[in-house]
Amino acid sequence: MKPASSIVFFTxxxxxxxxxxxxxxxxxxxxxxxxxTAYGMTALFIALALITxxxxxxxxxxxxxxxxxxxxxQWRTSWLSREGVAAIATYIPAVIFGLTWLLTGRGSPLAxxxxxxxxxxxxxxxxxxxxxxxxxxxxxxxxxxxxxxxASLFSGAICLAxxxxxxxxxxxxxLGLVSLFFGAAGAVVKFAYWRQIDTxxxxxxxxxxxxxxxxxxxxxxxxxxxxxxxxxxxMGFRIARKHAAKLRAYALLATFALPLAILxxxxxxxxxxxxxxxxxxxxxxxxxxxxxxxxxxxTHTVVLYYGRxx
Amino acid sequence: MTSLxxxxxGAKKLGLVIDLDTCVGCHACAVNCKEWNASGHSAPxxxxxxxxxxxxxxxxxxxxxxxxxDGDASRTVHFPRSCLHCETPACVTVCPTGASYKRxxxxxxxxxxxxxxxxxxxxxxxxxxxxxxxxxxxVMKKCTLCVxxxxxxxxxxxxxxxxxxxxxxxxxxHFGDLGxxxxxxxxxxxxxxxxxxxxxxxxKPTNKYLPPRKAAPRPTATPAxxxxxxxxxxxxxxxxLSR
Numbered sequence: 001m002k003p004a005s006s007i008v009f010f011t012x013x014x015x016x017x018x019x020x021x022x023x024x025x026x027x028x029x030x031x032x033x034x035x036x037t038a039y040g041m042t043a044l045f046i047a048l049a050l051i052t053x054x055x056x057x058x059x060x061x062x063x064x065x066x067x068x069x070x071x072x073x074q075w076r077t078s079w080l081s082r083e084g085v086a087a088i089a090t091y092i093p094a095v096i097f098g099l100t101w102l103l104t105g106r107g108s109p110l111a112x113x114x115x116x117x118x119x120x121x122x123x124x125x126x127x128x129x130x131x132x133x134x135x136x137x138x139x140x141x142x143x144x145x146x147x148x149x150x151a152s153l154f155s156g157a158i159c160l161a162x163x164x165x166x167x168x169x170x171x172x173x174x175l176g177l178v179s180l181f182f183g184a185a186g187a188v189v190k191f192a193y194w195r196q197i198d199t200x201x202x203x204x205x206x207x208x209x210x211x212x213x214x215x216x217x218x219x220x221x222x223x224x225x226x227x228x229x230x231x232x233x234x235m236g237f238r239i240a241r242k243h244a245a246k247l248r249a250y251a252l253l254a255t256f257a258l259p260l261a262i263l264x265x266x267x268x269x270x271x272x273x274x275x276x277x278x279x280x281x282x283x284x285x286x287x288x289x290x291x292x293x294x295x296x297x298x299t300h301t302v303v304l305y306y307g308r309x310x
Numbered sequence: 311m312t313s314l315x316x317x318x319x320g321a322k323k324l325g326l327v328i329d330l331d332t333c334v335g336c337h338a339c340a341v342n343c344k345e346w347n348a349s350g351h352s353a354p355x356x357x358x359x360x361x362x363x364x365x366x367x368x369x370x371x372x373x374x375x376x377x378x379x380d381g382d383a384s385r386t387v388h389f390p391r392s393c394l395h396c397e398t399p400a401c402v403t404v405c406p407t408g409a410s411y412k413r414x415x416x417x418x419x420x421x422x423x424x425x426x427x428x429x430x431x432x433x434x435x436x437x438x439x440x441x442x443x444x445x446x447x448x449v450m451k452k453c454t455l456c457v458x459x460x461x462x463x464x465x466x467x468x469x470x471x472x473x474x475x476x477x478x479x480x481x482x483x484h485f486g487d488l489g490x491x492x493x494x495x496x497x498x499x500x501x502x503x504x505x506x507x508x509x510x511x512x513x514k515p516t517n518k519y520l521p522p523r524k525a526a527p528r529p530t531a532t533p534a535x536x537x538x539x540x541x542x543x544x545x546x547x548x549x550x551l552s553r
Contacts (some may be wrong), residue, residue, distance in 0.1 A: 001434070030399050063428020063448025070425055074312045080431055081406035106486035133401065135437035204437065204508050206376075211505045211519055212387055213331075216379030221386060224340070224372035227364055231439045233432065300507065302439030305374055305391060 001136065002237040003295035007267035011126060012155075014087075017050030018119035019156015020096055025112035025119070028101075034168040043163050043201050047156075048094060055087055079132055081245065083125035088221065090118040130294075137202040137310070138298040143193040150186035151290075155283055157182055158259060162280035169273045172254045173266065176276060180263045183283070187256040190290070194248060197297065202310050209304040219231040220307025235300035236308065239293075249295055254286025312405045314398065315414035323417040323489035324455055325395050325516035326475065327498055331523045335375050335388030339474035343371040343392075343453075346473035351458045352423065356446040370453040371474055387522055387524040390483070392474070393440035393453035394507065394515030395419050401432035401441055401452075410450075417489070417516055418457055423449045432498045437511050460485075488516050 027033045028045030029201050033040075059065040068290040072088070074081040093114035101107035161175035206220075207213025228236070239247075262279040265271030299310040334508040335515075347370060348355045357367035371392040378385050399419050402410045409426035412419050421432075421441075426449040433450060441452045456472035459465060470477060475483045486495030495518075498504065504518035540548075 014362070031502045061429065063430075063443065063445075063450075064426065067407070067425070068426045070408070070427060071429070074406050074408050074442045077403040078431075080404065084406060093340065129404075129431070132400075132404070133434055136434065158417055175362045203510050208508050208510060210374075210376055210378075210387075211391055211507055211521065212376060212378040212385075212389075213384050215387075215522070218385060219377045220374065222335075222375035224337075224374055224391075225369075228364060228369070229372075230442045230445075231433075234433060234443070235439070300434070301437040305389075305439060 001295045001298040001300060002234050005059050006057045006060040008288060008291045010054040010132050011148075012054070012060075012284065012291050013050045013057070015055030015123060015126070015152040015287070016155040016159055016284055017054060018046045018090070018123050019152040019154070020047035020050065020121040020160045021156070022116040022153065023157050023178070024099060025094075025107075025114070025116035027175075028107050029109035029112040029116075032171065032174065034164065034171055035106060036167060037102060037105060039164070039167045040107060041098065042073075043160060044094070046159070046163065048091075048098075049060070050159075051087070051090075079125055079128040079260050083122060083129060085123045086118055086122040086250050090115060090122055093118060105113050119150075121161060123149055123161070135301040137200070137203075138186045138197045138294075141193070141196065143189055143196060147186065147189045147193055149210070150182055150189055153289060154182040154186045155280075155287055157282050158263075158276065158280040162277040165273045172273050172276055176263050176273075180260060180267065183256055183260050185261070187252070187260070190252070190256075202299070202301065204301045204304060204310065206307065207303050211303065220305075224305055231302050232306065236303045236306065237296060238308075239296040241296045244293065244297055247289060251286050251290040251293060254282050255290050256283075256286070259283040259286075297298065312402050312408050312410055314402060314412055316526070317397070318414075321417070321489050322415065322487050323395075323397070323516045324456075324460070324486070325488045325518070326392070326472065327365050327484040327486070327488075327495045327504060327518050327520060328390055329480075329482040329484070329502075329520040330387050330389060331482075331520060332480045333373075333388040334480050335373055336479065338451075338477050338479060339390055339483060340371045340373050341371060341478035342473045344369060346456065346459065347454070350456070351454045352421070352451045354446075355451065356429060356444045358445075368444050370442075370451070382528070383525075385522055385525065390474070391438065392517075393419060393437055393441075394513075394517040395453075395455060397514035397516060399513060400435040402552075404431045404435040406431070418455045419452070420454055420457065421450050421452055423447065424450075426450055437508055437513065438515075455485075481485045488518065510552075 059068050071084045075085050093111040097107040097111035097115050127145035131144040134140050157181040161172050165172035203211040210218050212218045259279040259282050262275050301310050304310050332493045355368040359365045374389040376387045389450050397443050407425050409422045428448040430443050441450050444451045460470050471485045475485045497516045504520050506515045523529040
């Protein structure tokens with residue numbers, strides 16, 4: 001599948017933003033975060049900025065961005081529509097949470113918890129857009145929503161830890177511990193995911209796509225057209241296996257290995273707590289690469305008609 | 311609405327039956343489809359650089375050619391591919407705007423170009439590659455089963471069939487109601503063992519494909535006995551040279 005940069009950026013940035021909003025809303029409701037208004041406003045602003053930039057970026061993928069509002073109507077059947085509804089609904093408690101923090105010195109715990117819940121729901125809806133597509137075996141996979149959720153909670157926690165490190169090193173350390181847990185879980189799930197897509201094959205084949213399997217092996221003799229068409233450009237994107245292996249290693253290193261090593265160093269004592277900021281940046285950049293690969297490595301059944309593997 | 315119409319027993323299911331035994335791979339169906347639809351319901355159909363390097367454009371119907379089997383048993387099969395107007399089309403249910411819909415009255419899957427935001431999720435959701443994005447219009451386009459022909463009172467009745475069906479020189483394409491077990495197309499499917507593409511994915515395509523018939527056994531060449539007139543000498547020379 002073609003990795004459209006607008007969508008790669010959207011899922012990564014909004015994922016991190018919703019993760020931050022989740023931890024900010026939940027932990028401040030529990031009274032575990034610094035109470036300064038400047039801190040609360042900065043953290044909330046960054047979370048909402050990531051979410052909003054991501055959502056705006058996603059509209060660049062549309063042929064008619066001015067009609068995007070129509071996408072809120074079909075929540076009964078469409079995960080994309082549900083995502084849109086959840087994304088917009090999240091702003092309501094998030095803004096109330098911010099206003100109450102600004103006006104009373106403490107964010108409304110109810111609004112915080114509601115924002116946290118809606119943030120998680122939005123991330124799950126995003127993941128289900130992909131996980132519900134049966135023609136793409138690398139996406140139609142239970143590990144996809146599991147990873148999207150863990151990636152969002154990890155990147156959100158480590159970003160919030162980075163911001164918190166300027167104000168309250170103790171709270172930042174606690175968030176570092178949370179990041180460590182969710183980062184490790186995310187890495188395990190990503191490994192399992194890669195293993196699964198590498199060792200399984202699609203149920204559909206050239207034989208079932210053409211129904212000609214009873215004649216013997218089916219080989220493409222002639223394509224309908226001489227150049228790449230929309231289907232091949234959009235759904236026939238190919239990445240060399242050797243590059244995929246290298247990129248996976250870089251993604252793993254930047255997203256998980258280095259940030260988790262820094263987190264362990266901070267929690268064990270020797271590494272200063274303000275290295276949480278570069279750790280968070282590394283994790284987000286690594287996740288951009290991971291998300292690019294999520295698209296680039298996915299194959300669609302339509303390529304079976306063109307004599308390729310899916 | 312992108313909710314699918316409730317299935318009704320005996321409901322009309324308009325669709326195509328494509329005979330892979332008689333298709334000669336001439337691409338006339340694809341060309342006539344393009345010709346009709348370039349000015350029909352989903353007009354225009356983009357063509358960029360049509361006569362230059364890197365041509366691309368929207369086609370509702372594309373004809374592949376496959377080889378199946380090995381050696382003497384191998385077959386060349388021409389394979390037209392277009393929207394199958396599935397009974398449970400994910401391209402409809404994933405649509406966030408309601409632009410994609412399946413008609414309750416005849417099962418045709420259509421796109422309302424006025425409401426389509428061009429998110430292309432339906433193209434991802436279709437396993438058969440039936441939907442193509444028109445970059446000029448910014449909306450998704452697909453086979454309409456020539457909805458603007460089959461009900462068109464301005465056309466003579468014989469022409470009220472999809473453009474691909476009307477043009478096929480080999481009569482490899484048949485149009486009709488696959489929801490009616492007594493229709494000509496349903497009878498054809500029953501008698502020839504018509505099948506679904508990728509049935510394992512559960513989209514329940516309406517269109518059916520008829521498999522190539524079993525190849526007749528190849529005759530083995532036997533030299534014709536020498537009859538004909540001619541002198542004994544010439545016959546002897548012929549025999550000697552034939553050795």
